[in-house]
Amino acid sequence: MEYKINSSGTGHRYTKEEIEVVTRVMNEADPLTQGKYRNAFEEKFKEALGLDYCFAVNNATAALELAAQLCLFKPGDELIAPTHTFTSSVYPFIKKGANIRWADIDLKTRVLTAESIEKRITTKTRAILIVHLYGYLADMEEIVQLAKKHNLLIIEDVAQALGTDLNGKQAGSFGDFGIYSFHSHKNMTTLGEGGMLSVKNQTYANILPQLRHNGHTSFHYDRTDYWLPAMGNLEMPVLEGKMLWPNNYCLGEVECALGSKLLDRMHQMNAEKRSNALWFIDQLSAFPELEFHRVDSSRHNYHLLAAQVKNGMRNGLIKLLADFYKIKCDVRYYPLNRYPLYQAVGLGQADCPNTDLFFDNQICFPFEHWRSREDLNYIVNSTKDALNKLRNAG
């Protein structure tokens, strides 16, 4: 089908200045990976978000794989996680030995709450995975209290919520691990792929360079000659006496330089999206069939603009928007327990009624940063028309 408003895989456009950064670094950087631009990006990111230690990686899944390694799951250890998220949030933890306990979202905020998490805590719980889905920062103050009480690690998946804050404290700075994504869809993208891992614990920070880059390290003694016994050393990263095999998750210098540059307008892009979202939501306020999550603060960056459609009208609305108005909407995120991949490892049952209700009635409107107000206006007016038609038909 030819859409007038198609779905898109790019979250924002690049400015002339951002493209110039890329061409400059292509010409100047030596080496083109693991050099000064990576160090500068990590430092600027850390400062911008009030973090302790930051490590640029080649995608957010890599950051999650690293966090999962560092959790040191013992047989039987459990991770509490939502089913309503992208698959990469969860499967790295299963690979590293965690048993998953699915927790339900809040129907209004679409993220986990301290209450929904607490229901899943057992004596085997080791960690909690919080996903600030759609760009909304979960109630980390309460969740941190809960985690402290039960001595649990917190992994914050900030892939969609970069730059959001709760009472001035940035998403990702509450937990033991912060996971950031610079994927093509995201609020800022380092050429389509990229990510960042932040950690609070210095012990983690000490071994992360090795874990990220093949175990590379320096010799632990002064060398008279730079090539003896070799150019560099390799050591097995060890945490609490346990050997952790290294990986290669490096992000290139061009991407890092671009990431640094994009940080300069990250908050501005978030503000523009939030402004568009509030306008969009308010335009549709006469339609109680659509239930948005309206948050007029920097706690929400509206990475995605999702609504719950009432009265069983969801499929009809998407179909009408697609077929008649040529607007392609999405639905996200298929509860992980419904996928064959998770069913294959015994995770097909979840007992998450809010997630099921929300997903089965959800619509995501096309809402990238680069969408014009004209396009958004067309989507709003088409949605009004469509809902009126569905009311009359119903």
Add this chain to the structure above:
Amino acid sequence: MEYKINSSGTGHRYTKEEIEVVTRVMNEADPLTQGKYRNAFEEKFKEALGLDYCFAVNNATAALELAAQLCLFKPGDELIAPTHTFTSSVYPFIKKGANIRWADIDLKTRVLTAESIEKRITTKTRAILIVHLYGYLADMEEIVQLAKKHNLLIIEDVAQALGTDLNGKQAGSFGDFGIYSFHSHKNMTTLGEGGMLSVKNQTYANILPQLRHNGHTSFHYDRTDYWLPAMGNLEMPVLEGKMLWPNNYCLGEVECALGSKLLDRMHQMNAEKRSNALWFIDQLSAFPELEFHRVDSSRHNYHLLAAQVKNGMRNGLIKLLADFYKIKCDVRYYPLNRYPLYQAVGLGQADCPNTDLFFDNQICFPFEHWRSREDLNYIVNSTKDALNKLRNAG
């Protein structure tokens, strides 16, 4: 120290046209990852090298991790590998359960031979890892015969030997797996990080898209509505009845478009390096203290220009070149069994006398594609001077 000729981390420079590809794709690509540029790169790579199935990945280590997964090592299964290689060639296979049997290099070619491999074959041998180190394509005709006889898988690590051939057949097209690197140091680099995996077996090719990208797949039935039951599906990749956890190893569209463009001058860059290498070697032909591997054919691309230094003069030569002539040479590749990382898992003993002899007397001259003939001339003349001084001092 201030060097006149420093070591460098970039293998080649970008042309104006290559930079234009990057800026164009930054502006045009939607999405910025896993789109048409990836498909085109894989197709062009496959055609250029005469391969069966190609998969772009975010670095060569990722390609090795995937190959290691697909080998399906059972407890006790062995991989024969050189110690004289970069660490990423080997450790992914240990992570996936292989027992490593170290094999020695040939002193002249610095790569494994069928003979050196055969010495390590046992009833438990499952696979052979061949690394075409320095850019020289090992004798794959003999090695393929040996592997057939013993029913072994072959992994060709072509990270340094892209574009080389043996009797017209390209490096990477002999084995079950071909591993290619587009890292900053390499003959062609996709912005510092990038790689490719080629496979011969269609069964591998069928599940590689899932293994590379989080298990993503399509629904196995026709859907009336594009969003029902979800936008896409996730399945556990399965090989010979065994579940293989997926990964996220995607390479961005900008890098893929650049890779396609760079393929246009890959053979030319190789020819230019080979021409420089042969000139360099011949300039020093009056110095038997330096033993180069001289190959005047497309079987060698001279990714690196390495020599064995005779008469115990290696350390003196490097030191003199560094201190007096301000030329920074390298030594590569520290035998893996000497690193603490490999010693930590019981792989500290290797019985590879050629490797030890070669490494302990080896020098790598600065030899990136962008080095000017003037610089190379300075290195040649300084080396002649230095060797004369060392002769007189000896």
